[in-house]
Amino acid sequence: MKIILAIVAVVVLLAMFPLSLLVLSTNTALKVDPAPKVIGFETPLHIHAENSHGVRWITVDVQQDGKSHESRVFQAKEQSFFPKRNVPATDLNVKIGKQTAPELHDGKARVVVAAVSNDFRGKSDSIAFDVDVMTAPPQVVADGVQHYINQGGTEMVTFTPSGAWTEAGVKVGDQTFRSFPLPNHPGQYFSLFALFWSLPTDTPISVFAGNPTGATAKAGFWYKVFPKQFRKSTIALESMNLERMVNGIDPEGKLKGDLVQRFIQINQEMRKQNNKTLADLRFQTEQKFLWTGAFLPMVDSTVESRFADDRTYTWQGKKVDEQTHLGFDLAKVSHTPIPASNDGRVLFAERLGIYGNCILIDHGFGLQTIYGHLSEFLVKKGDMVKKGQIIGKTGMTGLAGGDHLHFTMQVDGVQVNAVEWWDPHWVRDRILSKMDVTMPDEAVKGGYPVPAGHKGKKRRK
Numbered sequence: 001m002k003i004i005l006a007i008v009a010v011v012v013l014l015a016m017f018p019l020s021l022l023v024l025s026t027n028t029a030l031k032v033d034p035a036p037k038v039i040g041f042e043t044p045l046h047i048h049a050e051n052s053h054g055v056r057w058i059t060v061d062v063q064q065d066g067k068s069h070e071s072r073v074f075q076a077k078e079q080s081f082f083p084k085r086n087v088p089a090t091d092l093n094v095k096i097g098k099q100t101a102p103e104l105h106d107g108k109a110r111v112v113v114a115a116v117s118n119d120f121r122g123k124s125d126s127i128a129f130d131v132d133v134m135t136a137p138p139q140v141v142a143d144g145v146q147h148y149i150n151q152g153g154t155e156m157v158t159f160t161p162s163g164a165w166t167e168a169g170v171k172v173g174d175q176t177f178r179s180f181p182l183p184n185h186p187g188q189y190f191s192l193f194a195l196f197w198s199l200p201t202d203t204p205i206s207v208f209a210g211n212p213t214g215a216t217a218k219a220g221f222w223y224k225v226f227p228k229q230f231r232k233s234t235i236a237l238e239s240m241n242l243e244r245m246v247n248g249i250d251p252e253g254k255l256k257g258d259l260v261q262r263f264i265q266i267n268q269e270m271r272k273q274n275n276k277t278l279a280d281l282r283f284q285t286e287q288k289f290l291w292t293g294a295f296l297p298m299v300d301s302t303v304e305s306r307f308a309d310d311r312t313y314t315w316q317g318k319k320v321d322e323q324t325h326l327g328f329d330l331a332k333v334s335h336t337p338i339p340a341s342n343d344g345r346v347l348f349a350e351r352l353g354i355y356g357n358c359i360l361i362d363h364g365f366g367l368q369t370i371y372g373h374l375s376e377f378l379v380k381k382g383d384m385v386k387k388g389q390i391i392g393k394t395g396m397t398g399l400a401g402g403d404h405l406h407f408t409m410q411v412d413g414v415q416v417n418a419v420e421w422w423d424p425h426w427v428r429d430r431i432l433s434k435m436d437v438t439m440p441d442e443a444v445k446g447g448y449p450v451p452a453g454h455k456g457k458k459r460r461k
């Protein structure tokens with residue numbers, strides 16, 4: 001009998017043992033998201049620890065040169081050996097870097113985040129990742145020249161970042177413009193930047209240099225902003241061939257509602273999406289100047305609509321929409337050949353919503369020209385084109401009331417007033433002189449015939 005009882009007891013104990021382990025201990029799922037690639041003085045780290053029994057403590061160890069710099073960043077209020085259940089996850093925001101580990105120096109290091117489960121077994125779990133330590137703060141100094149900025153226009157600044165920096169450029173309010181190494185000037189960088197037409201003239205503008213530890217240096221430079229008046233116009237939708245335009249853009253009738261409702265969706269949401277598609281092409285820009293001299297407008301054309309015209313759309317006398325026209329409408333005769341505005345590479349040549357048949361040419365360093373409403377393409381994506389080369393013919397595809405070219409330019413994805421780039425004096429003084437590039441005198445004197453007829457009586461899209 002005793003033997004039987006003993007056997008039963010052993011069997012029961014053996015059966016309970018793994019069960020007890022299961023009940024008494026569980027793993028901690030640890031996550032650092034996003035895991036920093038670089039740490040500096042006080043780099044934020046977000047730790048997420050999940051364990052149904054809760055965690056007893058969490059440590060962060062920065063290891064460098066075989067030395068450990070560990071700190072306990074979390075401690076449970078009480079140690080519990082009889083596990084609790086369904087303890088919510090622990091989320092911690094901690095800071096790591098030279099502030100807490102003064103011995104750290106610039107170079108490689110490894111970060112180990114470890115947690116111990118708050119139960120009988122106290123199981124340890126850890127995750128680790130490699131980082132670069134960057135402790136020298138970034139610095140930046142801008143050029144000493146005078147900068148004149150037209151509202152809606154472009155300007156260029158050169159500057160010298162130093163210290164531990166990985167990203168530098170220009171901040172215009174919340175907008176960031178990238179920088180590129182200034183050709184033939186080692187250590188110097190430049191940014192083309194824009195003051196978007198709708199930003200106030202007192203928008204703060206500065207150069208910056210920063211690194212992923214969160215350290216950023218900013219420096220001001222001398223500039224003067226010239227406010228611009230933009231025009232307003234009203235377009236009665238009754239005057240347009242809505243059916244042709246709307247059905248041309250939405251042939252399968254995917255948009256809901258009547259013609260006017262479909263038009264408004266195209267004019268609002270599709271306009272936004274199309275502009276984003278074009279803006280994102282800045283990431284494919286060439287890191288060299290592909291262009292020379294001033295940009296070429298469509299010769300002998302008439303300006304029917306200018307940059308940043310504010311358009312109110314009405315239907316049966318009521319306002320149904322309002323949009324800003326961020327380009328020039330240039331008209332001549334139907335199917336007029338369109339010249340490439342400058343040398344560059346075709347990054348886009350296809351149908352694009354409101355722009356209809358649309359071409360984007362990259363001129364390098366984030367500077368790009370855009371051509372809309374074409375009836376015909378004479379180039380394709382990837383082609384290198386020369387200034388004046390015929391790239392297509394004008395038409396009325398997309399949101400176009402009549403045959404014309406919609407021409408615009410963008411600087412690092414921000415659409416700007418092209419009139420500056422058409423002016424050889426402006427290109428020489430504001431851009432090329434800062435890069436020690438000269439333009440032949442005759443190019444400046446002669447320039448190009450800027451489109452005539454700034455009266456803008458007709459309204460097109």
Ligand SMILES: [Zn+2]
Binds near residue numbers: 328329405406460
């Ligand atoms: Zn237009």
